[in-house]
Every structure is written in C-alpha cells, then in structure tokens.
Amino acid sequence: MPELPDLTVVAEELGRRVAGRTVLEATAPTPILVRATPEELSSLAGATIGVATRRGKFLLLPFERDGASTRILAANPMLAGRFWLTPHRERVRARTGLRLALDGEEDLRYVDREMLGKLYLVAPEGMDQIPGWPEMGPDADDPELTLEAFRQRIRRHPGELKPLLRNPRFVAGIGNAYSDEILWEAKLAPFRKRSTLNDDDIARLYDAMRTVLADATKRLRVLVPPEIETQHREFLKVHLRGGEPCPRCGRELRQIGGREATTFCRSCQPPF
Numbered sequence: 001m002p003e004l005p006d007l008t009v010v011a012e013e014l015g016r017r018v019a020g021r022t023v024l025e026a027t028a029p030t031p032i033l034v035r036a037t038p039e040e041l042s043s044l045a046g047a048t049i050g051v052a053t054r055r056g057k058f059l060l061l062p063f064e065r066d067g068a069s070t071r072i073l074a075a076n077p078m079l080a081g082r083f084w085l086t087p088h089r090e091r092v093r094a095r096t097g098l099r100l101a102l103d104g105e106e107d108l109r110y111v112d113r114e115m116l117g118k119l120y121l122v123a124p125e126g127m128d129q130i131p132g133w134p135e136m137g138p139d140a141d142d143p144e145l146t147l148e149a150f151r152q153r154i155r156r157h158p159g160e161l162k163p164l165l166r167n168p169r170f171v172a173g174i175g176n177a178y179s180d181e182i183l184w185e186a187k188l189a190p191f192r193k194r195s196t197l198n199d200d201d202i203a204r205l206y207d208a209m210r211t212v213l214a215d216a217t218k219r220l221r222v223l224v225p226p227e228i229e230t231q232h233r234e235f236l237k238v239h240l241r242g243g244e245p246c247p248r249c250g251r252e253l254r255q256i257g258g259r260e261a262t263t264f265c266r267s268c269q270p271p272f
C-alpha cells in the first residue's frame, strides 16, 4: 500500500515529468475505478497538467486552463494502485483505471491490480466531496504538527497504537508498513493502549514518526525514479520480516495476521 513516503516521491517525480504537459485524451478503460462521468473525463482534453502533490494517502494531480486549476484528480491507491508513465503504444493492461494520453507520445496511466483504489475528479473547491477528506487530520510530516500539537491530538484518540497511527483522522499518510516501522523505532508495542503512554513515550513516538518517514522519503528519492510504478520496501527494518533477527537486539521478530500483518520485537517493544 503506498504510504506517505511512497506518494511524496511519486508526486515529486510526476511534478518533474508531467507538469506543463497537455492532455490529448482522457479515458477510463476500467470505469469502476473512476468517480467521473465519461463527459467529465473527455473535458480534460486540452488541459495542462499542473504540479502533483500529496495529502494523506491521496495523490493530487491538478488540471489547468489559462493558468488556473479547473479540475483535480485525487487518487487514493489503497492496496495496490500505481501510476505508470509509458509510451502511447504500450498495450493497455487489464485493470487500468485511467489513461491520460499526453503530448510527447506518453501516457500517464493508473493501474490497480486489486481494484480497491479510487480516483476522484473534482473541482478545486469540491475536495470535501471526497469520502474521508473533510475529517482528515494533519499530514504526519506537516511542519505545523509540532510535538505539542501531537500531544494535544493524541489525547482525543484512545485505543491501541497501531490502529491509532493508521487512523487518518489522527494523522494522515501512515499505513500498515510504516506504522510497524515507527512503533519499532519508538520501542512501543503495537497493541499498547495510548492511555498507558507517559510524556516520554509520546515524545519518542512523535520523534520516531518524523524520523522514519523522513528517512524513508530520502531513500525512496534515490530508489524510485524513474519507475514510479514500482514500490520499494526492501530497506524496511521490521515490517514483514517476522522470524528474522531484530536489527536492534537480535531476538526473533514476531509477526501476526495475514495480509495486513503486524511485525514487532517482543523484547524491544514490551507490552506495557
């Protein structure tokens, strides 16, 4: 699942490679992935692509006419959605949600193996129509989310730490993989209740969140371009490494759950 670091780097790469280019044609080969009518899609022809950004787990791609943004594509890739820049002539694969034919003989496509993602095409003032958008909390890397602001917010969110970090109403952009990495870095067990944390624990959690996301973003800037369709997770320290030695203490990492697995170290991340 693309998370904050993945989507930040994809947005940056799209900013370099598609900003300023003209849309020749927009189509939805798999219409169920796209929340837009065929008329709304075809009206993108002739628009210029602006600079892509990220908010939470959404990638935002603006379409401009005469320098003003007229539509925004908000993509929530969920488990397996990927953007892909490829020549026009490349065969359109199954589960391609969107195909934007651009000038320069290239397409920007959205492909979703699991068909769980969603693409919303909205007016710039219509972002609140997107499910989950109005109640979204600050981005986990938002400069305005200071430790003090983080302390204030965490008070309002009871429950276990792993679902808390993944809750976009608390902080946006963290999913299953990076929540494991952050909790390991903070030496906090995923099942611990927020109510058991003291001031030092909260500061450690905050620092770990910032460090893990910033470090991952830095690494991905090197690993990802130009292949924005490939997700890199090989540098993660614990997520999905159950059975391997903990990089800190050497004891065996535990892993529970299937597809949405949680990996942690029982020794470094005590349950209380």
Ligand SMILES: [Zn+2]
Pocket: 246, 247, 248, 249, 250, 251, 265, 266, 267, 268, 269
């Ligand atoms: Zn350990």
